[in-house]
Amino acid sequence: MSNLNIKAFVFDAYGTLFDVHSVIEKCNELFSDKGEEISQIWRQKQLEYSFLRQLMGTYTTFFVITQDALHYACKQVGVDLTGEKEKKLLDAYLELNHYEETGSVLEELKPYQKAIFSNGSLDMLSPLVEQSPFGHLLDEVLTVDEVKQFKPTPMSYQLVLEKLGVRREEVLFMSSNPWDIAGATNFGFYTAWINRQEKVMDELGVRPHFEYKDLNGILEHMS
Structure with a gap:
């Protein structure tokens, strides 16, 4: 048990509760020889565009950014993205698998406030949470769309408070x-960094307070 007085457990969605691997699988299915390359560029540009639009002051929803990043990735690797293939790939974001421990961890945290806080817009997050077996265990699904400020701006995190x-x-x-x-x-x-893939922490002058390989580690902060 830790001696923190935690009242709210707040989770990012993509890569934290939900595994984006099914998007990669769909890329491989539709573009067999270039699926891996497309999925990597797609994710890279998805993040890059959210950061760039934040800096440029040209906010748009994460769904539009995801769509734009996909168009870029397909042009970059030289494949034809038909309307049908685009729909299948974007739909894959609405049907992501969750990490296996997610439900049991949220169940344990029942006495506390629990929320998702994501750069994703509600048109992406709502279907995802509704198709999951643990949607009823979440008190809030918060999106930066409400303040039109992408994480990691301080103003975006203010929404949680x-x-x-x-x-x-x-x-x-x-x-x-x-x-x-x-x-x-x-x-x-x-902060608890859920470092599922044994990444290296970015050099930005701050460190996470805790680091775990999956969500089970956070249960030590129940008081």
């Missing part, structure tokens, strides 16, 4: 993305 009615030091924020952990730590949340 307003919606959940907690202070920064009462939040434990989980993400598998080092840049998201850096942003949340910088904002003043306690």
Whole structure:
């Protein structure tokens, strides 16, 4: 047991609760020889475009960014993205598998506030949560769309405090993305980096408070 006074457990969605691997599988299925390359460029550009649009002041939803990044990836590798293939790939984001421990961890955390906080827009997050077996265990699904500020801006994380009615030091924020952990730590949340793929932490002058290989580790912060 830790001595933190955590009142809200807040989770990023992609890579933290849900495995984006099914998107990679769909890429491989539709573009067998170039699926891996497409999926890597797609994810890279998806993040890059959210950061660039934030800097440029040209906010649009994460769905549009995901679509634009897919178009770029297909042009870059020289494949023809038909309307049918585009729909199948974008639909894959609505049907992601969850990590196996997610449901049992959320069940354990029942006495606490639990929320998703994602750059994803509700048109992507709502179907995803509804098709999962643990949607009823979440109190809130929060999206940056409400403030039109992408993570990792401080203003985006402020939404969590307003919606959940907690202070920064009462939040434990989980993400598998080092840049998201850096942003949340910088904002003043306690952070747990869910480092599923044994990545190296970004050099941004902040470190996560905790690091675990999966979500089970966060249960030590139940008071």
